[in-house]
Amino acid sequence: MSTKVRALTRYYLLDQLKYLGWVYALLIATFALLPALFALISGSFTAATLPNNLSDLGVGVIFWFFIFITMSLTYENFKLCIQNGISRRTYFKARVITLLLLSLIGVLIATIYYFGVTANFQHHSALKALLVQPYGGLYGRFFGSNVFINIVGYVVFTWIFMVGTGLTGMAIGGALSLLTTGIRRLVIVVVPILGFFALILIANISSSRTYPNDVDTPIEKLFKFLIGYNADGAAGSFNPTVPVITMIIGCLVMGAIAYYVNQKLKVKN
Amino acid sequence: MSIQVKAVSQAFHHQTILDNVSLTIEPEKIYGLLGRNGAGKSTLLNIISNRIFADHGTVTLDEQSMRDNDQTLGRIYLMSEVNLYPDRTKLNKLLDTTTQLYGDFDRPYAERLAKEFGLDLNARFGKLSTGYRTIFKLIVAFCVPADYIFLDEPVLGLDANHRELFYNELIETYSEKPRTFVISTHLIEEIANLIEHVFVLDHHQITVNGSVPDILERAYTISGSDHDVTTYTQGLNVIGADHLGGITAHYVYGPLQDDRPIPDTVKIEHLDLQKLFINLTNTKEEAHVN
Amino acid sequence: MQFNFNSTEPIYLQVAEQIEEAIFARTFSEGEQVPSTTEISKEFHINPATVLKGMNILVDANLIEKRRGVGMFVVPGAQGRIVEKRRNQFYDDYVKNLVSEARKLHITKPELAQLIERGFQAK
Numbered sequence: 001m002s003t004k005v006r007a008l009t010r011y012y013l014l015d016q017l018k019y020l021g022w023v024y025a026l027l028i029a030t031f032a033l034l035p036a037l038f039a040l041i042s043g044s045f046t047a048a049t050l051p052n053n054l055s056d057l058g059v060g061v062i063f064w065f066f067i068f069i070t071m072s073l074t075y076e077n078f079k080l081c082i083q084n085g086i087s088r089r090t091y092f093k094a095r096v097i098t099l100l101l102l103s104l105i106g107v108l109i110a111t112i113y114y115f116g117v118t119a120n121f122q123h124h125s126a127l128k129a130l131l132v133q134p135y136g137g138l139y140g141r142f143f144g145s146n147v148f149i150n151i152v153g154y155v156v157f158t159w160i161f162m163v164g165t166g167l168t169g170m171a172i173g174g175a176l177s178l179l180t181t182g183i184r185r186l187v188i189v190v191v192p193i194l195g196f197f198a199l200i201l202i203a204n205i206s207s208s209r210t211y212p213n214d215v216d217t218p219i220e221k222l223f224k225f226l227i228g229y230n231a232d233g234a235a236g237s238f239n240p241t242v243p244v245i246t247m248i249i250g251c252l253v254m255g256a257i258a259y260y261v262n263q264k265l266k267v268k269n
Numbered sequence: 270m271s272i273q274v275k276a277v278s279q280a281f282h283h284q285t286i287l288d289n290v291s292l293t294i295e296p297e298k299i300y301g302l303l304g305r306n307g308a309g310k311s312t313l314l315n316i317i318s319n320r321i322f323a324d325h326g327t328v329t330l331d332e333q334s335m336r337d338n339d340q341t342l343g344r345i346y347l348m349s350e351v352n353l354y355p356d357r358t359k360l361n362k363l364l365d366t367t368t369q370l371y372g373d374f375d376r377p378y379a380e381r382l383a384k385e386f387g388l389d390l391n392a393r394f395g396k397l398s399t400g401y402r403t404i405f406k407l408i409v410a411f412c413v414p415a416d417y418i419f420l421d422e423p424v425l426g427l428d429a430n431h432r433e434l435f436y437n438e439l440i441e442t443y444s445e446k447p448r449t450f451v452i453s454t455h456l457i458e459e460i461a462n463l464i465e466h467v468f469v470l471d472h473h474q475i476t477v478n479g480s481v482p483d484i485l486e487r488a489y490t491i492s493g494s495d496h497d498v499t500t501y502t503q504g505l506n507v508i509g510a511d512h513l514g515g516i517t518a519h520y521v522y523g524p525l526q527d528d529r530p531i532p533d534t535v536k537i538e539h540l541d542l543q544k545l546f547i548n549l550t551n552t553k554e555e556a557h558v559n
Numbered sequence: 560m561q562f563n564f565n566s567t568e569p570i571y572l573q574v575a576e577q578i579e580e581a582i583f584a585r586t587f588s589e590g591e592q593v594p595s596t597t598e599i600s601k602e603f604h605i606n607p608a609t610v611l612k613g614m615n616i617l618v619d620a621n622l623i624e625k626r627r628g629v630g631m632f633v634v635p636g637a638q639g640r641i642v643e644k645r646r647n648q649f650y651d652d653y654v655k656n657l658v659s660e661a662r663k664l665h666i667t668k669p670e671l672a673q674l675i676e677r678g679f680q681a682k
Contacts, residue, residue: 004339007369079353082320084370085343085415263337267320269311269351299606437601444597444607462570462605482569482609539567 001097008086008094009101012077016070016102020063027062028054055121060110060158064165067106071099071166072173074258078265092262095170096255103162111155130154131236138227140236157240160247167254174261270331271295272317272345272417277326279312286312288473290326296416297447301460301481304470305550310453311349313470314419318347330417343371346415348406350422356395360405363394373414378442382408385434400426407435411442417449424456432456436463461542471550481542488545489525492518493535501535509548520548570605574613582622582633583641593623593631 001009032053039045081091119129126147130136135154143149176184205219216224223229226246228239272294279287286309294300304310316323319335319342327334330341354363360383368374383390386404397405403425410418424432436459443450452460467484469477477484491498495517506523520540531537540548578593587593596614600607614631617623622637661671 002339003372004343004370007372011366011369076355080355080366081370082318082342083347083353084367085339085345086370087319087337087339087342089337090339266322267315267351267353436604440597440601440604440607444600459604462603462609465606465608482571485569541567 001093002090004086004090005093005097008081008090009097012094012098013101016098017105019070020066020102020106023062023066024059027057027059031057051121055118057113057118059113060107063106063110064162067099067103067162067166068169071095071169072176074170074173074262075177075265075268078177078262079267082265082267088263088265092259096167099163099166099170103159103166107155107159107162111151111158115151126151137236138238139240142237142240153240157244160244160251164247164251164254167251167258170258171254171261174258174265178261178264272335273327273329273332274313274317275327275329277313277316277323277328279309279316279321279324285473287316287323290470290473290475292468292475292478294417294449294451296449298449298465299443299463300449300451301457301464301467302451302453302470303457303467303546304453308470308550309473310470311421314347314349314421314451314453318342318345318419320347344415345417345419346410346413347419348410348421348423349419350425352394352402354394354405357393359393360388360390363405364390364409367409367413371413371415375412375414379408379412382411382438385438386431398426400428400431403427404431411438415448417451419451419453421453422455423452424454424459432459436460439463457543457546458541467542469546469549476549485539485542485545487523488540489521490518490538490540490544491521491535492516492538493532497532497534501529501532508545509551520544522549571609571612571616574599574605574610575616578614578617579622579641582637583645585638587633589633589635589637591633592629593633595630 032050035053036045036050039049077095078088078091082088114133115126115129119126122129124132127140130147130150131140133140133154135157136150139153139157140150143153176187179187202219205217226242228242230238274290274292274294277287277290278285290309290313302310302313312321315321317328317335319328319337322336327336329335330344333341335341335345358366364374364376364379368376380390382388386401386408388401388404388408392401394402394405403423404427407420407423410420410423424435427435439450440463452464454460461481464481466480467477468475491502494515495512498517498519502519502521505519505521505525507519508522509520511518511520522545525537578587581587581593594602596607596610599605599610614623618625618631620640621634622640623631624634625631657671666674
């Protein structure tokens with residue numbers, strides 16, 4: 001790693017961790033302290049109010065939003081870099097390294113919080129807590145009976161997912177910054193609408209069955225393949241290999257797009 | 270040892286901004302980059318500092334391409350009208366960041382300059398007035414470890430006292446640590462004696478490129494009665510004219526004809542840089558309009 | 560030191576002339592330090608290289624000298640040398656013009672001598 005990549009990575013990591021701290025503080029204030037305060041005023045406050053609120057925070061979901069938004073601020077960060085004699089490639093490298101480290105930190109915090117705080121308050125065992133998670137519901141038993149190993153699997157799986165989210169943010173943020181203001185606004189409005197219609201279309205196609213009920217449509221087959229569906233296994237024992245490979249391919253594609261638009265970044269007057 | 274701009278062309282929306290521009294910027298010299306609004310000065314500086322990519326041509330520093338290159342980009346600094354610093358960040362923090370990313374930064378000097386200019390380093394960048402934004406960017410420009418410093422409109426929003434202070438500090442820091450400054454400004458009179466070498470960018474091309482004394486040596490005011498002046502300057506490169514009462518002045522850029530007798534009624538003097546610039550960049554516009 | 564710069568002569572020559580004038584007028588006396596390149600440069604916003612070029616003319620003329628690490632000093636006898644130089648120029652610069660103008664005005668030689676006498680007395 002060159003000196004500049006290291007210096008820039010260090011800068012970003014510290015900067016992002018600071019913001020993440022603020023986001024968590026805001027999360028606690030909004031969803032735990034404020035409701036507790038209202039409860040206090042309305043007289044429904046009990047000893048369990050605050051711990052209950054605290055145990056229910058969506059730390060992982062918030063982090064998911066955070067990593068997407070912070071990584072989509074491609075142009076804002078680029079400006080400071082080019083002013084300080086940093087090349088686009090160094091900028092890209094530092095951001096990707098930051099994303100990898102920050103995602104791991106974020107996932108670990110969310111995991112520790114979930115299994116350490118939330119699960120405790122809900123009086124769930126580690127296994128139960130894992131299995132009620134979307135990941136656990138599908139793959140929670142894949143690595144056998146050792147809960148810890150399955151939790152590690154969960155961490156790795158979620159980490160890759162967060163990295164993919166961040167790279168998608170980078171690609172979208174970078175691509176949008178290459179457009180002129182007018183076209184950018186148009187894209188921001190039109191693309192979600194098109195996406196919505198596309199979803200309806202897909203739903204229609206997949207629900208209009210021309211196949212007998214016991215035979216899957218091609219889309220159902222594809223979907224089952226992608227999530228690693230296993231007809232014989234019970235819930236929690238699906239195979240995460242295909243989804244992991246799919247996510248990694250997704251990361252590489254998004255990373256390639258993000259790199260491509262990153263190299264085209266330029267200062268706007 | 271130099272920055273070489275070779276055959277750089279740039280267009281935005283099919284409109285030419287730079288047309289085949291080539292120039293060399295040498296170490297430890299003070300340059301003036303002059304041009305009227307829209308002549309392409311900022312675009313040229315943006316290309317050199319790799320903020321934008323040229324459509325054609327190359328920029329090198331010591332024979333190394335400056336395209337996406339940490340080694341070369343770390344040796345230059347462009348202070349521009351465009352604000353690239355985040356609004357919500359405090360100046361002290363920005364100095365920290367600059368230190369981290371440039372690798373070296375004269376912090377004591379920056380703090381001394383801030384005090385001299387009356388700039389509060391605890392303020393946020395976005396809260397500063399135009400003048401103080403300029404001052405902050407100038408302070409960074411003076412304190413980064415760059416060999417080539419580009420100052421695009423360095424006195425924008427500065428009052429007379431701050432301008433004086435800026436010129437003094439520029440000379441002070443240049444004398445102590447010689448490095449190249451390229452100054453792009455509209456206030457030509459203020460830098461006329463400060464710059465060693467001048468580039469004039471006019472209608473997307475470099476029309477003047479030379480040392481200031483050499484260029485002024487070739488610039489003349491020929492004044493006297495209309496008839497005599499017109500006769501004398503026939504065939505010379507007349508770049509402009511003024512008339513006041515019966516007196517006519519022709520501005521000539523280029524050699525005079527030595528064998529031509531100078532009538533007693535005609536006076537020949539040298540032009541100053543500002544007047545030369547105005548006349549050089551005026552004529553073409555008139556031709557353009559007609 | 561008060562500099563009056565005009566725009567028509569190269570700046571480095573003007574720097575040399577102004578310092579020479581100051582030595583001649585004993586604003587800087589012999590053995591005394593003259594302002595540094597940077598000081599002059601800052602005061603008048605002139606490129607330090609230009610100021611140095613002007614100073615070097617005076618160094619070459621043996622009017623000022625560089626003392627390592629200290630600065631530029633007026634050489635002993637500099638004022639006298641400037642007076643000497645200007646005396647030599649006096650004939651070319653003034654007497655020739657005086658006589659040629661006098662001829663145009665039909666002023667005779669004794670008349671001119673008388674006028675010069677009057678000039679001395681008026682003082």
